[in-house]
Amino acid sequence: xxxxxxxxxYTPTEENYRIDTARRMRxxxxxxxxxxxxxxxxxxxxxxxxxxxxxxxGLVDFSSARLNMSANDVLRxxxxxxxxxxxxxxWLAFVAPDSTTFGTVRMLGYWSRYSDRIRIFxxxxxxxxxxxxxxxxxxxxxxxxxxxxxETHLRDAI
Numbered sequence: 793x794x795x796x797x798x799x800x801x802y803t804p805t806e807e808n809y810r811i812d813t814a815r816r817m818r819x820x821x822x823x824x825x826x827x828x829x830x831x832x833x834x835x836x837x838x839x840x841x842x843x844x845x846x847x848x849x850g851l852v853d854f855s856s857a858r859l860n861m862s863a864n865d866v867l868r869x870x871x872x873x874x875x876x877x878x879x880x881x882x883w884l885a886f887v888a889p890d891s892t893t894f895g896t897v898r899m900l901g902y903w904s905r906y907s908d909r910i911r912i913f914x915x916x917x918x919x920x921x922x923x924x925x926x927x928x929x930x931x932x933x934x935x936x937x938x939x940x941x942x943e944t945h946l947r948d949a950i
Contacts, residue, residue, distance in 0.1 A: 809834055811843040815927070816882070818850050822857035828865040832872055839878050849882035849923055853916050855889050859896050866896055870903035883926060884910045885919040 809820045820834060838844050861869070872878055884906060888894040894912055901910040913919040 809838050811838070811841060811848070813843050813845075816845070816848045817923070817927075818844070818848050820850065820852045822852075822854055824857060825860050826854070826857045827860045828869055831869055835872060835878050846880050847882055848880065849927065850880060850884045851887075851916075851919055851923060852884065853887040853919070854893050854897075855887050855916060857893075859893050861896055863899065866899045867903050870900055870905075873900075873904040873906065882909070883923060883929075885923050886910060886912045887914070887916045887919050888912050889914060 808822055809818055811818050818838060820838075822830070884901075886897045888897050897910065897912050898907075901907040911919070911922060913922065
């Protein structure tokens with residue numbers, strides 16, 4: 793399965809993201825050493841993108857990255873993610889190929905208060921499959937279009 797950007801013109805930038813409006817998704821891909829400043833720059837760029845919507849789901853791929861973040865850096869990033877202009881209400885699927893990245897993402901989910909909407913996968917195929925299966929599900933603790941909070945029944949990626 794290959795995710796392609798559609799709906800908004802995509803021009804490569806320093807930030808490693810695409811917004812696919814047709815699928816209501818943002819895709820972030822990182823390579824090499826990635827620190828707090830890199831992640832914050834991407835968040836700020838996405839939030840100012842005209843195609844950005846807080847209702848979009850996210851796929852964050854760290855397959856080719858090495859996260860260089862202290863616990864304090866993770867907390868600072870989480871505080872940015874909690875701010876209204878950067879907060880999203882969709883699912884967030886992370887690709888964390890090693891235990892260090894997995895632990896960092898778990899810490900980020902907890903401190904950003906996204907832990908009920910974050911799922912962490914070993915590889916991108918599993919993350920994409922899971923997002924595809926659950927794309928129309930409303931994350932827990934969020935109100936659907938009719939104004940009613942719904943319980944979410946998740947499906948496992950195969």
